[in-house]
Amino acid sequence: MTTFPAAEWISTMMFLLALAAAGSGALIAALSTRVIRSVCGLAICCLGLSGLYWFLHSPFLAMMEILIYVGAVCVTIVFAIMLAEPDEPAQEEPRKSALIWTGVSLTVALALFCGLAHLGVRGNWQEAQARTTDGSIREIGISLLTTYSAAFEMISLVLLIAILGALVIARGGREHS
Amino acid sequence: MTPLLFNRLEVYLVAAAFILAVGVYGLVRRRTLIGMLISGELIFSAASLNFMALNRFTVQDPTVGQIFVLFIMGLAAAEVAIALSIIIAIYRNYRSVKTHDLAELNG
Numbered sequence A: 001m002t003t004f005p006a007a008e009w010i011s012t013m014m015f016l017l018a019l020a021a022a023g024s025g026a027l028i029a030a031l032s033t034r035v036i037r038s039v040c041g042l043a044i045c046c047l048g049l050s051g052l053y054w055f056l057h058s059p060f061l062a063m064m065e066i067l068i069y070v071g072a073v074c075v076t077i078v079f080a081i082m083l084a085e086p087d088e089p090a091q092e093e094p095r096k097s098a099l100i101w102t103g104v105s106l107t108v109a110l111a112l113f114c115g116l117a118h119l120g121v122r123g124n125w126q127e128a129q130a131r132t133t134d135g136s137i138r139e140i141g142i143s144l145l146t147t148y149s150a151a152f153e154m155i156s157l158v159l160l161i162a163i164l165g166a167l168v169i170a171r172g173g174r175e176h177s
Numbered sequence B: 001m002t003p004l005l006f007n008r009l010e011v012y013l014v015a016a017a018f019i020l021a022v023g024v025y026g027l028v029r030r031r032t033l034i035g036m037l038i039s040g041e042l043i044f045s046a047a048s049l050n051f052m053a054l055n056r057f058t059v060q061d062p063t064v065g066q067i068f069v070l071f072i073m074g075l076a077a078a079e080v081a082i083a084l085s086i087i088i089a090i091y092r093n094y095r096s097v098k099t100h101d102l103a104e105l106n107g
Helices: A007-031 A035-055 A059-083 A095-122 A137-145 A149-171 B009-029 B033-058 B063-094
Strands: none
Touching (some): A007 A035, A007 B009, A007 B033, A035 A059, A035 B009, A059 A137, A095 B009, B009 B033, B033 B063
16 A cells, blocks of 8 residues: 555644644633634634544534634624624723732633643543444434434524524614614 | 554643633633633533544544534534624623623622
8 A cells, every 4th residue: 555655744744733723723812802813813723623623533523613613603703893892901900909810710720721631641541442333424414313303403493592582682772772 | 653643532632621721711811791702612612622532532433422512513603692692782781891891780
């Protein structure tokens, strides 16, 4: 069997690129002061995540991640940014309490990261012995229409109600202003 | 021979933990509602990545996790639609989406 030269090296580089995009996008999303930049960070993070899903043998979810998160969620948030003016206010709280709060939240985040990373690395994960399906798009479609058909219908109902509720909430009070 | 970097479960789990930690930090430190919403989306993504990683490496039927993550994405989209309309309604009433100004119930 002939393989493409340096195929492993190339895929490792692509994986590192996706990983870096996910991590740096998350950092931009959480840390930048202008909200439009943090939306861009969320989009970068989702692009990286879709790359990771690709490496996890799930091209279907990689496509869905781009379609739903980058295409729908980020664009909707940009709409809301245009309607409201959500830039982070300049430092309003006193310096000392801001420092304390930053310290507390940094500690919580670091503890979460260290604990979960420790659990993930040290965990006694058992490799799956024999796979019953191959997890392809065909298998996903079959299970969506057989085993999970009730959940599939329910989520369409949830989305419909969410759209109606969003319309009602956003319209209310328009006449007065 | 050790498996390649992208065939190891721990790498994905550590990445998911990192995204979760960044999301929690943003949720606490952000001072506008939209910023908090974005951080919440990061937490959703971290959970999805965790599901997908365990689904790829330790589960016998790999379709289950993919369908679960698909439902998480659908619920996240519904949540964003509702949350943004609430934010717009708040902006109409208060002319602001800073969490500091929304203190009417503060005793």
